[in-house]
Amino acid sequence: MSESLIRARGLTKKFDDFTAVNGIDFDVLKGESFGLLGPNGAGKSTAMRMIGATSQRTSGELTILGKDPEQFGPQIRAHLGVVPQQDNLDTQLSVTENLYIYGRYFGLSRKFLKGKIEELLAFAQLEEKRSAKVESLSGGMKRRLTIARALVSEPEILMLDEPTTGLDPQARHILWDRLFRLKEDGVTLLITTHFMDEAEQLCDRLVVMDKGSIMAEGSPAQLIKDYSTKEVLEVRFGSERNAGMANDLGQLCERIEELPDRILMYTEDGEELLERVYKKGFHPKTSLVRRSSLEDVFLRLTGRTLVD
Amino acid sequence: MILSTAVAIAEARMGKPGEKYYSGRSRAIMERAYIAFKSSTWMIVISGFVEPVLFLLSFGYGLKDLVGDITVAGQPVGYVAFIAPALLATSAMNGAIYDSTMNVYFKLKHDRLYHGMLATSLGPMDVALGEISWALLRGLSYSIGFMAIVAPLGLIPSMWGILAIPAAVLIAFGFASFGMAVTSYMKSFQQLEIVNVVLLPMFLFSGSFYPLDVFPEWLQTVIRIFPLAHAIDLVRGLTLGNISWALAGHAMYFVVMIVIGLFFTTRRLNALFMR
Numbered sequence: 001m002s003e004s005l006i007r008a009r010g011l012t013k014k015f016d017d018f019t020a021v022n023g024i025d026f027d028v029l030k031g032e033s034f035g036l037l038g039p040n041g042a043g044k045s046t047a048m049r050m051i052g053a054t055s056q057r058t059s060g061e062l063t064i065l066g067k068d069p070e071q072f073g074p075q076i077r078a079h080l081g082v083v084p085q086q087d088n089l090d091t092q093l094s095v096t097e098n099l100y101i102y103g104r105y106f107g108l109s110r111k112f113l114k115g116k117i118e119e120l121l122a123f124a125q126l127e128e129k130r131s132a133k134v135e136s137l138s139g140g141m142k143r144r145l146t147i148a149r150a151l152v153s154e155p156e157i158l159m160l161d162e163p164t165t166g167l168d169p170q171a172r173h174i175l176w177d178r179l180f181r182l183k184e185d186g187v188t189l190l191i192t193t194h195f196m197d198e199a200e201q202l203c204d205r206l207v208v209m210d211k212g213s214i215m216a217e218g219s220p221a222q223l224i225k226d227y228s229t230k231e232v233l234e235v236r237f238g239s240e241r242n243a244g245m246a247n248d249l250g251q252l253c254e255r256i257e258e259l260p261d262r263i264l265m266y267t268e269d270g271e272e273l274l275e276r277v278y279k280k281g282f283h284p285k286t287s288l289v290r291r292s293s294l295e296d297v298f299l300r301l302t303g304r305t306l307v308d
Numbered sequence: 309m310i311l312s313t314a315v316a317i318a319e320a321r322m323g324k325p326g327e328k329y330y331s332g333r334s335r336a337i338m339e340r341a342y343i344a345f346k347s348s349t350w351m352i353v354i355s356g357f358v359e360p361v362l363f364l365l366s367f368g369y370g371l372k373d374l375v376g377d378i379t380v381a382g383q384p385v386g387y388v389a390f391i392a393p394a395l396l397a398t399s400a401m402n403g404a405i406y407d408s409t410m411n412v413y414f415k416l417k418h419d420r421l422y423h424g425m426l427a428t429s430l431g432p433m434d435v436a437l438g439e440i441s442w443a444l445l446r447g448l449s450y451s452i453g454f455m456a457i458v459a460p461l462g463l464i465p466s467m468w469g470i471l472a473i474p475a476a477v478l479i480a481f482g483f484a485s486f487g488m489a490v491t492s493y494m495k496s497f498q499q500l501e502i503v504n505v506v507l508l509p510m511f512l513f514s515g516s517f518y519p520l521d522v523f524p525e526w527l528q529t530v531i532r533i534f535p536l537a538h539a540i541d542l543v544r545g546l547t548l549g550n551i552s553w554a555l556a557g558h559a560m561y562f563v564v565m566i567v568i569g570l571f572f573t574t575r576r577l578n579a580l581f582m583r
Binding site: 052054072073074075077078079080082084086088089090091092093094097100101102104105106107108109112153154155 | 312313314315317318319321322327328331333336339340343344347348419420421423424425426427428429430431581
């Protein structure tokens with residue numbers, strides 16, 4: 001059994017009378033990639049800030065590397081690399097200077113940083129941009145620089161809050177590739193995301209969060225197995241007719257979800273189900289058979305979709 | 309022993325007083341300011357230095373024959389020598405206010421720079437002290453530059469005048485820590501305008517260009533609630549050599565301002581980032 005780097009029990013955060021995080025329990029193990037999946041406002045970022053020792057919990061237990069972040073804030077932050085949801089790079093400085101000064105904030109020596117910066121520029125594929133001002137970088141480059149910056153102190157835990165929000169597909173894939181490499185190097189990753197594909201790609205294990213609570217926990221495959229069927233058939237009958245169809249279609253499969261624009265039918269074999277739908281005399285305008293995803297898990301658990 | 313990892317460096321401070329708020333690395337914040345300064349707009353840097361000199365030339369030499377000598381503590385003083393210390397005090401104020409309001413506001417809200425800094429093993433006190441120290445360093449260099457111009461012109465009649473430089477730094481410290489505290493409570497960029505609304509009348513009415521006693525007693529009392537009148541009296545007392553206990557009183561005003569400013573800045577940064 002690997003050791004638990006982060007341990008939360010009954011972790012709760014209240015802002016006045018609003019409960020952002022409501023008594024969550026989880027463990028993050030050494031070397032794993034752990035995800036907090038949930039829609040905006042689920043309490044993921046608040047949980048991250050408490051773990052990052054920049055926010056005090058209202059109640060519950062939290063230890064990071066065996067220490068309480070409220071007692072040992074600076075010591076714990078020295079173990080962490082933080083990639084915030086909103087980039088907060090130093091726009092007055094160049095790429096290299098951003099990496100350098102961040103290392104200085106941790107108290108690292110100039111000599112150490114000289115070598116480290118080269119290593120990080122290569123990792124982030126920003127060698128040609130070393131003297132560029134931050135403003136001139138693309139969104140993907142800024143994100144990679146923010147990650148590189150978080151690595152300057154050689155953290156044991158890298159915390160990424162919505163790492164690919166706002167990036168185009170190509171930039172996302174480059175970023176994912178970089179994160180895989182870090183994982184291979186033994187860095188523990190803690191990731192929040194509201195993208196189910198990102199969670200499936202990056203996370204060994206995750207918790208599904210909604211309204212401050214944890215709804216389920218497990219590996220992506222296990223969660224899909226536990227909370228959904230193997231395949232999903234998506235059918236559309238046009239917005240007026242969808243609602244009327246749900247009852248009839250529900251008898252053809254294990255479970256059904258009605259969304260405003262389509263009906264999701266859960267089954268082990270999508271093609272076979274589609275045939276039965278036609279045989280019953282239903283003719284959907286469009287149909288699509290796909291594998292179940294974490295999106296379906298979330299829908300099952302909360303009755304809502306992840307991305308509105 | 310040279311500590312080479314972030315963790316070892318942070319752990320070496322365990323048990324020291326205020327370790328949660330202060331990591332002893334405000335110089336890293338100053339280093340950041342220096343790097344940014346090297347590539348910043350030189351116009352802003354130079355204007356802080358040129359402004360008091362322009363005032364000195366235009367008002368001082370423009371009005372000196374019309375106004376004649378001004379009586380300070382029973383002694384006649386030339387008009388240019390009368391306004392020079394006021395301009396030094398005012399430029400110390402302006403520099404400190406610029407650094408601690410506009411500059412700080414942008415880092416706080418627009419660039420979210422302090423969020424990044426405080427995600428490291430730094431504490432809010434490091435940030436507050438580092439930013440303020442930088443403002444002081446800038447204030448110090450402006451003061452030295454100004455003195456280097458006015459002293460050879462014979463505008464600093466007393467040897468005590470040399471103390472005007474540390475006095476200007478004290479004044480800048482007061483304004484910078486107070487300004488940073490005020491800025492940390494601001495919600496919008498528009499609210500920063502309030503600073504100018506206070507600053508301009510303070511500059512015009514605090515006795516820069518004529519003695520305060522031209523005003524009725526009650527108005528003098530109102531003016532002395534604000535810091536600039538104390539700053540001007542302090543610097544002018546030193547450059548003209550009118551040494552009295554009143555100067556210590558003016559200096560104390562700024563010591564209190566520094567303490568209040570630092571207290572609220574640290575408290576507010578803590579509330580903003582560590583809540």
